[in-house]
Structure formats: C-alpha cells, structure tokens
Amino acid sequence: MGRHNRPRGRAKPATFEEGELRIIAGEWRGRRLNFPALQGLRPTPDRVRETLFNWLQAYVPGARCLDLFAGSGALGLEALSRGALSATFVDNSPAVTRQLRDNLQRLNARNAEVVEAAAMDWLLQRQTDLEARYDLVFLDPPFRCDLLPLACELLESRNLLADQALIYIEAESELGLPRLPESWKELRSKTAGQVSYRLFIREGESLPQ
Known part of the structure; x- marks a missing residue:
C-alpha cells in the first residue's frame, strides 16, 4: 500500500528520539531516566553535576529549588534525590514537560511541580512579594539566546530569592560573566570545554572552604 493510501483515523502523536540521564547520588542514586532528545537540549554532564553538588552538599537538604530552564530536569531531579524540600521545573516544551511529569511519577516524587511556560513569561507573571522564595536556583538557558x-x-525584582539564596549559572564559556544583580557574589567557577559554570550567593555570604 502506498503512503498516500493509508486508512484514515486519528493522527498518531509526534514521537521523539530519547536521551538518558543518570541520578548520581541520594535516594534515587543510579536511577536512569529518559528525556526527549530535542535540538538544543543538553543535560548538564555527570562530571559537572558531581562538581556542582559537591559545592552544594551542605545546602541542598531542605532547600526549595527552582530549575528555570529545566530541559531534562537533571539538576532539579538531582537536588530532590539529595533531600531538597521541593522543586519547581519550568520549560516551554510540551514534550519536555510531559517527560518530566512521567519521570517524577516513576520516582514517586510528591514534592515537585512542573510548569509548561517560557521562562521569561513565567518570571514576568510572578507577583512581587506574593510568591514562593527559592533557596537554590538553577539557570541553564539555551545557548546564544541572551536570556x-x-x-x-x-x-531579584520579583523577590523570588530567599536571603542567602544560591544561584547556579551554566552558560557558553565565550559569553563571559553576564550582567548580574549587585547583591550576587561569585563563590565558585569552572570551565569544562565550551561550558562555564558558576555558583553565586545572594547578599555576599561565602561558603566554607
């Protein structure tokens, strides 16, 4: 039968190739989860995540987390596995948010929220002083979009950060340090290939050496 003569019926949903990520440590250590392998979606590599969570190990338990450009959700999922109180995942891709919800269900995670929205739209809709304030924020936006x-x-302007909040920024190394609020102090930074990753703290308190 030719391709133009298929029987009519409901269209099949779009399918995507899948990638796989691994939870490094904590309650779900070693669990492998799928994510849609969409163009531009690049989970934080295992070795970078391991370094980051070594930096954060004393601060993750009990933290309220925001994974703003969530993608695979690798950072927020790792935080939940290591004892974070809650995590909010924000991404504008229906395929991504659907898979995140499936993964959270598989993990029986009841302390997470998945929001399907463009990150900037979501931030702009937050009402200053009326929203949850986050202890730990992961910022890993698409490269070369100046977000x-x-x-x-x-x-900062929507007052979404708790006092002494920690902010992780992952970006292309060629970008250099973006313009940041004056109250953010850089604590750690490393470069791995074409990616730079940095940890900041709000209001200038430093982590122990």
Missing part, C-alpha cells in the same frame, strides 16, 4: 541577564534581573 541570562533578564532572568537574573527578574528573579
């Missing part, structure tokens, strides 16, 4: 400065500004 970081405005995202950082809105996190």
Whole structure:
C-alpha cells in the first residue's frame, strides 16, 4: 500500500528520539531516566553535576529549588534525590514537560511541580512579594539566546530569592560573566570545554572552604 493510501483515523502523536540521564547520588542514586532528545537540549554532564553538588552538599537538604530552564530536569531531579524540600521545573516544551511529569511519577516524587511556560513569561507573571522564595536556583538557558541577564534581573525584582539564596549559572564559556544583580557574589567557577559554570550567593555570604 502506498503512503498516500493509508486508512484514515486519528493522527498518531509526534514521537521523539530519547536521551538518558543518570541520578548520581541520594535516594534515587543510579536511577536512569529518559528525556526527549530535542535540538538544543543538553543535560548538564555527570562530571559537572558531581562538581556542582559537591559545592552544594551542605545546602541542598531542605532547600526549595527552582530549575528555570529545566530541559531534562537533571539538576532539579538531582537536588530532590539529595533531600531538597521541593522543586519547581519550568520549560516551554510540551514534550519536555510531559517527560518530566512521567519521570517524577516513576520516582514517586510528591514534592515537585512542573510548569509548561517560557521562562521569561513565567518570571514576568510572578507577583512581587506574593510568591514562593527559592533557596537554590538553577539557570541553564539555551545557548546564544541572551536570556541570562533578564532572568537574573527578574528573579531579584520579583523577590523570588530567599536571603542567602544560591544561584547556579551554566552558560557558553565565550559569553563571559553576564550582567548580574549587585547583591550576587561569585563563590565558585569552572570551565569544562565550551561550558562555564558558576555558583553565586545572594547578599555576599561565602561558603566554607
């Protein structure tokens, strides 16, 4: 039968190739989860995540987390596995948010929220002083879209950061340090290939050496 002569019926939903990520440590250590392998979706590599969560190990338990450009959700999922109180995942892709909800259900995670929205739209809709304030924020936006400065500004102006909140920024190394709120102090930074990753704290308190 030719391709133009298929029987009519309900269209099949779009399918995507899948990638796989691994939870490194905590309650779900070693669990492998799928994510849609969409163009531009690049989970934080295992070795970078391991370094980041070594930096954060004393701060994750009990933290309220925001994974703003969630993608695979690797950072927020790792935080939940290591004892974070809650996590909010924000992404504008229906395929991504659907898979995140499926993964959270598989893990029986009841302390997470998945929001299907563009990160900037979501931030702009937050009502200053009336929203949850986050202890730990992960910012890993699509490369070469110049989203970081405005995202950082809105996190501050909408008062979405707790006192002494920690903010992780992952970006292309060629970008350099973006314009950031004056109250953010850089604590750690490393470069791995074409990616730079940095940890900041709000209001200038430093982590122990």
